[in-house]
Amino acid sequence: xxxxxxxxxxxxxxxxxxxxxxxxxxxxxxxxxxxxxxxxxxxxxxxxxxxxxxxxxxxxxxxxxxxxxxxxxxxxxxxxxxxxxxxxxxxxxxxxxxxxxxxxxxxxxxxxx
Numbered sequence: 001x002x003x004x005x006x007x008x009x010x011x012x013x014x015x016x017x018x019x020x021x022x023x024x025x026x027x028x029x030x031x032x033x034x035x036x037x038x039x040x041x042x043x044x045x046x047x048x049x050x051x052x053x054x055x056x057x058x059x060x061x062x063x064x065x066x067x068x069x070x071x072x073x074x075x076x077x078x079x080x081x082x083x084x085x086x087x088x089x090x091x092x093x094x095x096x097x098x099x100x101x102x103x104x105x106x107x108x109x110x111x112x113x
Contacts, residue, residue: 014086021083028076035069038062074107 038061044050062069081103 014089017086018083021079021086024079025076025083028072028079032069032072032076035067035072036062038068071107074103078103078107 039058041054041058041061044054060067064070
């Protein structure tokens with residue numbers, strides 16, 4: 001950590017943080033699996049415009065960088081990085097925190113556009 005004060009955590013805090021990350025990862029894994037089903041789009045009819053509409057919904061659900069599934073995977077990656085930093089004893093967290101926060105901010109900006 002370049003010139004920063006060392007991060008001090010109370011006894012058991014690292015284990016608690018790793019546990020919270022594990023819970024978040026499990027939930028994100030379930031949601032990613034559920035989001036994969038968003039590609040099963042039907043009921044729009046046989047017209048070309050209906051098929052285009054169905055394809056648009058499928059892309060928003062599972063395909064492309066702005067899809068729900070892709071965003072969930074990005075959040076999962078960020079949580080995994082935090083978990084790894086915490087599991088390393090918290091020392092890596094100080095350096096990793098800003099990188100993870102930047103990643104989350106980038107992902108979040110995609111939802112507002």
